[in-house]
Amino acid sequence: MSLASPSPRALLLAAACLSGAAGAQSFDEVPFVTSADNVTLEMLRIAGVGSKDHVIDLGSGDGRIVITAASRFGATGLGVEIVPELVEKSRRAAQQAGVAGKVDFRIQDLFKTDLSPATVVTMYLLPDVNLQLRPALLKLAPGTRIVSHDWDMGDWLPDQTTVLPVPDKTVGLEKSSKVHLWVVPARVEGLWCGTGAATDTRLKLAQQHQVVQGTLTHGPRSQLVTGRLEGARLQGPDLGLEATGGELRITRAVEALGLPAGTSLRRAAGERC
Numbered sequence: 615m616s617l618a619s620p621s622p623r624a625l626l627l628a629a630a631c632l633s634g635a636a637g638a639q640s641f642d643e644v645p646f647v648t649s650a651d652n653v654t655l656e657m658l659r660i661a662g663v664g665s666k667d668h669v670i671d672l673g674s675g676d677g678r679i680v681i682t683a684a685s686r687f688g689a690t691g692l693g694v695e696i697v698p699e700l701v702e703k704s705r706r707a708a709q710q711a712g713v714a715g716k717v718d719f720r721i722q723d724l725f726k727t728d729l730s731p732a733t734v735v736t737m738y739l740l741p742d743v744n745l746q747l748r749p750a751l752l753k754l755a756p757g758t759r760i761v762s763h764d765w766d767m768g769d770w771l772p773d774q775t776t777v778l779p780v781p782d783k784t785v786g787l788e789k790s791s792k793v794h795l796w797v798v799p800a801r802v803e804g805l806w807c808g809t810g811a812a813t814d815t816r817l818k819l820a821q822q823h824q825v826v827q828g829t830l831t832h833g834p835r836s837q838l839v840t841g842r843l844e845g846a847r848l849q850g851p852d853l854g855l856e857a858t859g860g861e862l863r864i865t866r867a868v869e870a871l872g873l874p875a876g877t878s879l880r881r882a883a884g885e886r887c
Contacts, residue, residue: 616749625792628778631762638710645662646670647816648853650778650780650782650791652778652779652780653763653778653780653791653793655857656793657679657683657736658683658687658736659879660793660795660827661759661772661795662759662760663687663689663732663734665687665689665800666733667690667691667733668689668690668692668733669732669733669734670691670693670727671691671692671694671735672694672724672727672735672737672739673695673696673724673737673738674700674701674704674719675693675704676703676707677693677695677701677704677707677708677709677717678862678874679736680708681704681707681713683715684711685711685760688867690716691716691718692717692718692720693718693719694719694727694793694841695720695722696722696723696724701721704719705719714848715842722742724747725735725746729750729751730754730755733757733759733875735751735758735761735790736760736761737761737762737763738762739762741766744762748768751767751798752770752799755798755870756843756845756857757797757798757845758798758845759796760798761795761796762794763791763792764786764792767796769797769822770824771824772794772795775793775794775795776792777790777792777793778790778791778792779791779802792811797843797845798845799821799843800843800845800846802819802821802855802857802862803826804820804882805818805819805881806818806862806879807879807880807882807884807887808832812832812879812885815830815831815832815833815873815879816830816831816878816887817831817839817862817879818831819839821843824841825842825843826839826843827839832872835871837868837870837871839852840854845868852868853868854875860880860881861878862880863876863879864877864878866869866877
């Protein structure tokens, strides 16, 4: 559920995973629990939230993550929550904090939420739910930041993780929390063909989320390339790239192949240039 406050449903699922007692309680019997303030602030810090951001919190609980993003960092935000009482509580808290004009809270299924306006998505959900959301998250605009409290995204490894002490934590056995950050990578896998004076240039890339490897060919010469995407930019020891729409631009000269910075490539329409 949200980084600030797991919903009764999320807490029940967490308890079931930890104790093996799935089905022992109804959702209504699980208490509302908030996360520590240092976790909330770290989630916003690690995402670099600022005044130009729009934060969507999936499972917003009492609304504190969205309200903090607006009141302390100047962002706008949306909190999505399935418990009506928590949504009302969030709206009252936003009024009291003086940010009601910058934030909104909705009673909504998080799987039906339009995430496309977000520059930052925050959540406190269980691993299975994260994995169900992962395809939608990976379709967001390159550079969108995703932050999860405690739970990961399977083989989509985080770009950063911090561990914080939480002495009063009531969910789980450890008295600490992990905060994970992912930056949505551009989709660059496939064949790219040089344009203009670089028509004899080809770049074939394979991609595993933000990790990229492939072969760059210019005329008769080739070299292997590796790198890591951060949004639309790829940085590696062999190559620097920037993705813009259907084009890739080489941002750093490839001296071994005689390719200058600024060389442009377009995605191939088929299997050959």
